[in-house]
Amino acid sequence: MKTFKWAAVTLLFFALVSIVPGHSSAQFQFSDISPDKEYYEQVHYIADLGIVNQVSKFNPGDNLTRAQAAKMLVIASKKQDMPTPAVDFKDLKPGTEQYDYASRAVELGYFKKKSDGSFKPNEKLKRDEMGYALSVAFNLTEKVTVDRPLMLTDMKNHSFAEQINGLYYGGVSQGDAGKFLPNDYLTRSQFALFVARALNDTYKLPVKLPEQTSRTYFAKVATGGDNLNVRTHPAVTGDVVGRLKDGDIVEVIGQTGEWLLILNDGKNGYIHSKYTIDIGTEKPSDTEGTTGEPEEPEVTDPEITDPEVTEPEEEWDTPSNTSGLIGKVTANSLNIRKTPSTSAAVVGKLTAGEKVEVLSLDGYWAKINTKSGTGYIHKNYLKLLNKTGNPLNGRIIVIDAGHGGKDPGTSKSKLNEKDIVLKVTKLVESKLKNAGAKVLLTRSNDTYLSLEQRTDYAKKHYAETFVSIHVNSASSTSAKGSEVYYDSSTNPNATESRLLANKIQANLIKQANMADRGVRDQRFYVIRNNNVAAVLIELGFITNADDFSKLSSDKYVELYAEAIYQGLVQYYSAQ
Structure with a gap:
């Protein structure tokens, strides 16, 4: 009897494993792919999904044809049941399998007909054409910008540069030694890797994004007398958009490898760190000639034109x-x-x-x-x-959920920072609204916003307090605990910011039993470019086992929200 039970349990285990994404089927295996191959799991994953046929051999080293790629992409994007479009091909006849999939792929924009009206189904597929098709099929196109520079240098000036850029930042392909090799032919195993990565986060490549929310500081150019090029992206192949003189001082707002992302005369660009000296968080001229009276900014009604920034759901009359x-x-x-x-x-x-x-x-x-x-x-x-009633009643409070959209923040075990902080943000919003506060969220869904858009949003709506919520990470798994930041470099309400930070940090320690990493003065963009009490909260370290268990727990997400809420209550209660 015991033998029968254990056999049943074993069969049930293998049945479950065979249907879990990220595991290859226990019932099928290609005879020409051994488990030691880097693409073994991904090939069997797409076979389990029916994207490729489960036949004896996969032929991983064969070049992929246009017809094969069209079929695989149509199935992978779940468009195989769409009506067959009437597309006139010079070399394909309606009613054939190649015609059915090729016409769908052309109609969907994955492929284009050749100039002579043919599809060329048996033509070998090049990597640039593959990249374009994948990008369109999975909506991965990414404009080349300062915070999403073109890292694959041989795609510069290529007509598919944005599509391949999307594959890079989507964790689908990072090329070979910094190059994409657009004119090389694609093998079946390579395409299987790319499709699996596009479909399943388990297989995605880790992407190091230029970090713009970290500490900013000033650097002095030290070239020994030569000029230093400012480039569009972090590589010597980047276009030169400016030059700095030896001794110039610039603000560093991010870093990618050995390249520094700088802000100079209101413009962003990259310089090589080898030719700079870190001179700290205070620009020498910042402390000269200041007075005790703050400037009164011109009273305007600033407008944000980016369509991703939404108006608040609730409006109120002024005055x-x-x-x-x-x-x-x-x-x-x-x-x-x-x-x-x-x-x-x-x-x-x-x-x-x-x-x-x-x-x-x-x-x-x-x-x-x-x-x-x-x-x-x-x-x-x-x-x-x-004087009376709830201290939060009527206060205009902006809550900023860090990251979002194409910027997931830090992550572990499929749990992304952007999702954790949005959950906390919405709970804080609910608590504040119940107290009568006028609450505005920089984002209420999985939307990408630049750092400037976040601060502009607060100013547009006359925010009285600004709270940005984040999750920390570190190379050492022993780093743990919460910390709250304020800025004294440019924010005129540094003292109030510090008081608010102290209240929130004390509650995080008390409510969520977090290790105390203190309240710190740092030049994070969203707090130093604010002019009201503004703090940036790091709830805990996703890279630490204890903190991760809390960050992934609904119970503790509620406790984080309560701690932030109580911190705001106590801050506004202090007369």
Whole structure:
């Protein structure tokens, strides 16, 4: 009886393994592919899906033909049941299998007819044509930009450059020694690898993206007198878009290998790190000639034209009447204006810590009571506090879920940072709304936003607090715990940011029992380019076993959200 039970369990185990993506079938194996081949699992994976026929031999070293590729891509993209389009081919007859798949592939845009009207079904497929077809079939096209540079150097100026760029950043193909070899013919085993990677994240190649959310710093050009080229992408094949002189100082906002992504005169580009010296997070001129009084920015209604940035679901009228609202001055010296304009006459001044009665809010401006009547002060330099009721009621809080869309952030075991932080963000949003806050999310779904779009969004909607949520990673698996960042280099509300960071960090330690890595002053883009209390939270390390178990747990995701919420409550409760 025991023998029968164990046999049944064994059969059930192998049956389950055979249908799990990422495992080859236990019931079928090509006779000409041994398990030690790098493509063994991927070939059998696509065979299990019916993309290739389960026959005795796969012929992995044979060149792939256009007809074979068309059939495999149509099946892989689940378009085999679409009606057969009426496409006129010079060399294919309707009713044949090659015609059926070729016509679908052409109709779907995977392939194009030859100039003479033929399909050339038996013509060997080149890698560039394959890359184009794969990119279209799986929507992998990627524009060549500073943060997605063309890493495969032999695709420069190629008509399929964006499609091959998409394969690179999609983890499908990273070429050979930095080259894609577009004119080489493709083998069946290579194509199987590419299709499996496009279909299943298990097989994707790891992609190191240029990191723009890390610490930024200043670097001094040190060439010994020569000029230093600024290039479009991190390789000597990148186009030269500028030149720096020996001794020039630039801001480093990211790095790819030995190449630094810099910001110089408002433009991005890459320079080689060999010719630079890190001079720290403070630009020498930044500390000269500063005054205690913050600048009052021109009051405008900035607009974001990128269609990916959505308007908030909830709108509110401005100016808004307030009741029982006071404002605590956060600047050393703050002008009181006669009217809500930076060009209006100054009728008085306030100093840090003073409290004023707020009569109404209109965009960036707060109308207040003064000894000599009413006046206007810039809202960015006020901490708005409710005398009664919930301290969060009416506060405009922007929650920024890091990464998103084509930028997954850090990941482990198919769990992506972008998904973790979005879950936490939505829970924080719900808690804040229940408290009466006016909550705005930079993204509420799996959408990619640049760092600039995130800060612009906050400014457009007159945010009073900005909270960016992230997950950490490290090369050492022993690194663990939460940490919260603020910026004192350019953010005029550095003190308030630090206070908010301390409240949130204390709650992360208490609520989620996280190791305490402290509150840190760093130049993260989204907090240094904000002008209100702004923090960046690293919930924990996905690379640490203990932290990973929490980050992947719905229970702890709720605890993270509660900790952030309580931190905001306590920050706005402090009078």
